[in-house]
Amino acid sequence: MIQKELIGDFKLKWDRIQQAMQKMNADGCLLTVDVNLYYTTGRIYSGYFYLPAEGAPWFFVKRPNGLTGDQVEYIRKPEQMAELFAAHGLKMPEKLLLEADELTYNDYMRLQAIFNPKETANATALMRNLRQIKTPHEIEMFRISAERHAKTYAEIPECFRPGMTDLEFQYEIERRMRKNGSIGIFRAFGANMDIFMGSILAGDNAESPSPFDFALGGGGMDASCPLGANGTVLKDGTAIMVDMAGNYTAYMTDMTRVFSVGRLTDLAYKAHQTALLIQSEIENIARPGTPCAELYNIAAKITENEGLGAYFMGTLQQAKFVGHGIGIQINELPVLTPRSKELLELNMVFALEPKYVIPGVGAVGIENSFLVTETGLEKITQFKEDIIQL
Amino acid sequence: MIQKELIGDFKLKWDRIQQAMQKMNADGCLLTVDVNLYYTTGRIYSGYFYLPAEGAPWFFVKRPNGLTGDQVEYIRKPEQMAELFAAHGLKMPEKLLLEADELTYNDYMRLQAIFNPKETANATALMRNLRQIKTPHEIEMFRISAERHAKTYAEIPECFRPGMTDLEFQYEIERRMRKNGSIGIFRAFGANMDIFMGSILAGDNAESPSPFDFALGGGGMDASCPLGANGTVLKDGTAIMVDMAGNYTAYMTDMTRVFSVGRLTDLAYKAHQTALLIQSEIENIARPGTPCAELYNIAAKITENEGLGAYFMGTLQQAKFVGHGIGIQINELPVLTPRSKELLELNMVFALEPKYVIPGVGAVGIENSFLVTETGLEKITQFKEDIIQL
Numbered sequence: 097m098i099q100k101e102l103i104g105d106f107k108l109k110w111d112r113i114q115q116a117m118q119k120m121n122a123d124g125c126l127l128t129v130d131v132n133l134y135y136t137t138g139r140i141y142s143g144y145f146y147l148p149a150e151g152a153p154w155f156f157v158k159r160p161n162g163l164t165g166d167q168v169e170y171i172r173k174p175e176q177m178a179e180l181f182a183a184h185g186l187k188m189p190e191k192l193l194l195e196a197d198e199l200t201y202n203d204y205m206r207l208q209a210i211f212n213p214k215e216t217a218n219a220t221a222l223m224r225n226l227r228q229i230k231t232p233h234e235i236e237m238f239r240i241s242a243e244r245h246a247k248t249y250a251e252i253p254e255c256f257r258p259g260m261t262d263l264e265f266q267y268e269i270e271r272r273m274r275k276n277g278s279i280g281i282f283r284a285f286g287a288n289m290d291i292f293m294g295s296i297l298a299g300d301n302a303e304s305p306s307p308f309d310f311a312l313g314g315g316g317m318d319a320s321c322p323l324g325a326n327g328t329v330l331k332d333g334t335a336i337m338v339d340m341a342g343n344y345t346a347y348m349t350d351m352t353r354v355f356s357v358g359r360l361t362d363l364a365y366k367a368h369q370t371a372l373l374i375q376s377e378i379e380n381i382a383r384p385g386t387p388c389a390e391l392y393n394i395a396a397k398i399t400e401n402e403g404l405g406a407y408f409m410g411t412l413q414q415a416k417f418v419g420h421g422i423g424i425q426i427n428e429l430p431v432l433t434p435r436s437k438e439l440l441e442l443n444m445v446f447a448l449e450p451k452y453v454i455p456g457v458g459a460v461g462i463e464n465s466f467l468v469t470e471t472g473l474e475k476i477t478q479f480k481e482d483i484i485q486l
Numbered sequence: 487m488i489q490k491e492l493i494g495d496f497k498l499k500w501d502r503i504q505q506a507m508q509k510m511n512a513d514g515c516l517l518t519v520d521v522n523l524y525y526t527t528g529r530i531y532s533g534y535f536y537l538p539a540e541g542a543p544w545f546f547v548k549r550p551n552g553l554t555g556d557q558v559e560y561i562r563k564p565e566q567m568a569e570l571f572a573a574h575g576l577k578m579p580e581k582l583l584l585e586a587d588e589l590t591y592n593d594y595m596r597l598q599a600i601f602n603p604k605e606t607a608n609a610t611a612l613m614r615n616l617r618q619i620k621t622p623h624e625i626e627m628f629r630i631s632a633e634r635h636a637k638t639y640a641e642i643p644e645c646f647r648p649g650m651t652d653l654e655f656q657y658e659i660e661r662r663m664r665k666n667g668s669i670g671i672f673r674a675f676g677a678n679m680d681i682f683m684g685s686i687l688a689g690d691n692a693e694s695p696s697p698f699d700f701a702l703g704g705g706g707m708d709a710s711c712p713l714g715a716n717g718t719v720l721k722d723g724t725a726i727m728v729d730m731a732g733n734y735t736a737y738m739t740d741m742t743r744v745f746s747v748g749r750l751t752d753l754a755y756k757a758h759q760t761a762l763l764i765q766s767e768i769e770n771i772a773r774p775g776t777p778c779a780e781l782y783n784i785a786a787k788i789t790e791n792e793g794l795g796a797y798f799m800g801t802l803q804q805a806k807f808v809g810h811g812i813g814i815q816i817n818e819l820p821v822l823t824p825r826s827k828e829l830l831e832l833n834m835v836f837a838l839e840p841k842y843v844i845p846g847v848g849a850v851g852i853e854n855s856f857l858v859t860e861t862g863l864e865k866i867t868q869f870k871e872d873i874i875q876l
Contacts, residue, residue: 130678139709140678141697160695160703160712161803196591201584202608203677204591218592267664274657280682281711287593288520288530292670305550307531313550319529320736320814321671322550346710413551424710 097155097165099138105233109136110147112226117149117193124148124189125219126207129198131283131424132223134346144177148186156180178210188212193219224285228421228429230347230443235467237347238422238445238476242465244276245342245349246479251276252338252355256486262298262325262336263317269296269340277344285425294340295324302337302459305413309427311449312337312410312459332358335458335483337451341426342465342477350422350447351477352463355484364460367452368483370402371461374418374450383472388436392418395450396434407452419448422465444468445476487545487555489528495623499526500537502616507539507583514538514579515609516597519588521673521814522613524736534567538576546570568600578602583609614675618811618819619833620737625857627737628812628835628866632855634666635732635739636869641666642728642745646876652688652715652726653707659686659730667734675815684730685714692727692849695803699817701839702727702800702849722748725848725873727841731816732855732867740812740837741867742853745874754850757842758873760792761851764808764840773862778826782808785840786824797842809838812855834858835866 098106113125113136127136127145136145136153143157155168156177169180181188192213194204197220208216230238248269255268270293274280282291289308297314306313306323315326330336334357342349354368374395382391395418399408409415421428422445430438430446445468451461462481466473488496503515503526517526517535526535526543533547545558546567559570571578582603584594587610598606620628638659645658660683664670672681679698687704696703696713705716720726724747732739744758764785772781785808789798799805811818812835820828820836835858841851852871856863 128677130680133678134710140680140712142678142699143697159697159803162695194591197593199591200677201586201589201591201594202610203587220592264665267661270664271657271661274660275654279708279711281680287518287590288523288532290520290530290671305552307533307549309532318669318736320524321669322530346708413549 097137097163097168102138102233105231106136106138108231109226110153113147113222114149116222116226117147120217122149122189122191122193122217123187125193125222126211127195127219127223129195132195132198132219134424135223135227143171144174146177148189154186174207175210191215191217193217193222195219195223197221224429227423228444229441230423230445230467234347234423235443235445237345238349238465238467241342241344241347241349242351242476242478244278244344245351245477248273248276248340249338249351249353249479253484253486256330256355260330262296262301262328262330265330265336266296266325269338273340278341279343279346282341282343282348283425285427289427290321291323292321296340297324297337297459298328298330299334299458300455301326301328302453303411303455305410311415311417311451312453313413330357333360333457335360335364335454335460337459337461339463346424348422348424348426349465349477350426350449350463351465351479352449352451352461353479353481353484354460355486357486359485360457360460360483361454364454364457365483366402367404367407367454368460368462370398370404371450371452372481374398375448375462375464378448379473379475382440382468384440384442384468384470386440388430388432388438388440389434391432391448392434392436404452407454409451411453411455418450419446421446440468442468442470487527487553487558492528492623495621496526496528498621499616500543503537503612504539506612506616510607512539512579512581512583512607513577515583515612516601517585517609517613519585522585522588522609524814525613525617533561534564536567538579544576564597565600581605581607583607583612585609585613587611614819617813619831620813620835620857624737624813625833625835627735628739628855628857631732631734631737631739632741632866632868634668634734635741635867638663638666638730639728639741639743639869642743643874643876646720646745650720652686652691652718652720655720655726656686656715656730659728663730668731669733669736672731672733672738673815675817679817680711681713682711686730687714687727687849688718688720689724689848690845691716691718692843693801693845695800701805701807701841702843703803720747723750723847725750725754725844725850727849727851729853736814738812738814738816739855739867740816740839740853741855741869742839742841742851743869743871743874744850745876747876749875750847750850750873751844754844754847755873756792757794757797757844758850758852760788760794761840761842762871764788765838765852765854768838769863769865772830772858774830774832774858774860776830778820778822778828778830779824781822781838782824782826794842797844799841801843801845808840809836811836830858832858832860
């Protein structure tokens with residue numbers, strides 16, 4: 097069930113969940129959504145992962161056939177878990193954690209009826225909190241993603257042909273992503289966060305407000321997926337913001353770079369330099385213990401000093417964050433907002449993305465993925481940061 | 487809010503929902519998941535669509551900025567809907583439909599607390615039932631998808647190079663899909679149904695059991711997305727089953743064709759011909775009123791007569807359906823299972839996919855998308871059906 101060479105990393109995760117459960121007097125945690133199964137077992141299956149507050153986990157599997165290992169039990173329906181608890185003399189949990197922000201209402205009610213606990217608590221909140229702090233193997237996966245992410249970005253200038261649209265440009269980049277090992281799938285937390293392979297914003301499409309909780313919008317190519325490239329022709333004087341997924345392992349890096357067709361306006365270059373200044377100021381001060389709100393406030397203050405407030409994180413609609421945790425999902429915790437109460441902690445991995453939208457030009461700015469180390473930040477997405485003229 | 491030229495189509499959908507609500511004595515239906523918003527409004531937004539049992543719908547929008555129209559109201563949080571109901575003198579629903587199989591538990595509980603209805607019922611079940619019967623505009627969208635789907639499949643032989651892997655082959659097909667207008671996004675109903683752009687199965691990878699509820703499996707390229715191509719080298723004697731998405735509009739066609747490297751075994755050709763026979767037998771008898779179970783039973787019976795039961799819909803794990811409704815999601819209703827109680831109805835659109843997995847060779851068989859007309863079935867995915875030698 098668990099890949100042998102990674103057993104230490106999984107035990108580290110299970111220990112952390114158990115410590116958290118013991119603190120909140122929970123007896124067990126039942127996980128079933130894809131990201132939490134992948135996090136705790138290294139695979140996605142149809143079934144459940146049950147971790148008691150003490151002892152080894154149980155794996156209840158509906159599909160696929162053929163998984164083996166300690167405490168692996170095949171079931172056809174979740175009700176059989178109660179029978180298996182009885183058969184193995186396992187204590188039914190009095191306080192049970194269920195994924196209340198991810199399970200559907202009906203699935204949650206069904207599981208609650210099966211276990212009939214005295215009390216339930218929210219496994220989504222717990223797991224999202226614990227998943228902030230990355231393990232050695234997770235950090236290794238980010239490094240692989242970052243390297244391939246940079247390799248793809250280095251190939252972007254080859255993707256450009258004069259007169260092409262943002263979509264045609266994106267298709268060429270997607271192809272290179274896949275050849276460099278992109279898994280394709282792009283996971284986000286929350287309802288209606290539909291995105292395909294990332295986002296490319298050119299010219300005034302960068303102003304289009306989005307229904308989603310991503311940093312910027314874009315009209316998209318179809319009303320059924322209103323995000324990103326919309327068929328804009330890449331003409332002279334256009335900024336092209338490339339924010340394509342770093343999904344080369346299950347742990348996604350997030351990296352944005354700006355390309356230009358010909359020269360942009362002075363305002364666009366000034367805004368881009370301001371984003372780089374924000375990044376370097378934050379790199380100077382951030383370390384374990386730094387409030388996440390402070391990172392946002394630095395960005396907002398520098399933006400204000402430069403008189404760029406009207407362009408910061410959008411124009412017609414402005415995102416109220418300047419970065420976010422990354423991992424198996426692109427929008428993990430913490431979120432770098434002015435109201436955040438969270439502090440940076442050792443081994444958090446987050447994306448910092450100060451961006452400006454300049455009407456008539458497009459979006460400029462920067463995004464990199466950072467690991468919080470004992471002494472500060474380590475930038476794991478390494479690639480040139482100036483605007484790259486195509 | 488609603489595209490003017492499509493208002494008739496949307497009114498048709500709203501009328502059907504209202505008729506169903508009146509039958510079940512429901513007072514209102516609140517929808518918020520992406521597919522239901524797209525179905526009822528033609529767009530995806532962050533917010534809610536509220537349809538009372540009589541009268542015009544309300545659109546409660548959080549994002550994006552700038553939507554206008556009758557009964558469009560901006561909100562920051564769902565609690566404001568109750569205030570707006572009061573302000574407009576709208577009756578609060580005593581029996582409210584909520585998306586119980588799609589909303590998270592916490593979102594459902596929050597909406598229930600806001601409206602505090604005497605009774606709730608399942609909007610997911612209602613909408614999935616109604617969405618089976620397609621409107622004229624939806625059928626038009628399927629026809630566009632089908633045409634582009636066939637155009638891409640006609641380009642598949644150009645994608646092949648001797649010695650390449652299934653993944654390399656898939657990347658070339660994906661690129662042509664995008665150039666032919668694929669939106670990229672692939673929507674499926676249900677938890678943990680992760681898939682990227684479709685599935686290609688070559689050789690014995692077709693035997694790999696899947697955690698998902700798709701017809702066949704495949705190991706996939708990474709444990710975080712265990713489906714489809716896995717790096718198999720396309721060597722002589724290999725069958726390559728191509729089941730890539732028909733997502734050229736929001737209404738996806740589903741079409742599978744088999745390609746071969748060199749000649750396959752006689753058993754593989756026999757199984758392929760059997761799949762074509764199943765398809766033609768079903769085309770002969772299916773019409774409005776035909777039980778869905780009968781379609782499965784025809785497939786099972788022909789399979790048994792040919793002695794191919796061990797290969798039908800997989801080997802190590804066998805799917806227990808031979809087709810399914812399609813639409814905004816790839817796995818809509820009805821499902822063609824032996825236990826189905828449903829009957830075909832006019833304007834249903836479904837995929838029929840009799841498939842066999844032949845050890846040592848790969849998967850063979852056929853899949854097409856059919857519209858149920860007054861007189862029978864219309865095949866909307868038109869493309870040659872024999873095994874195509876590369």
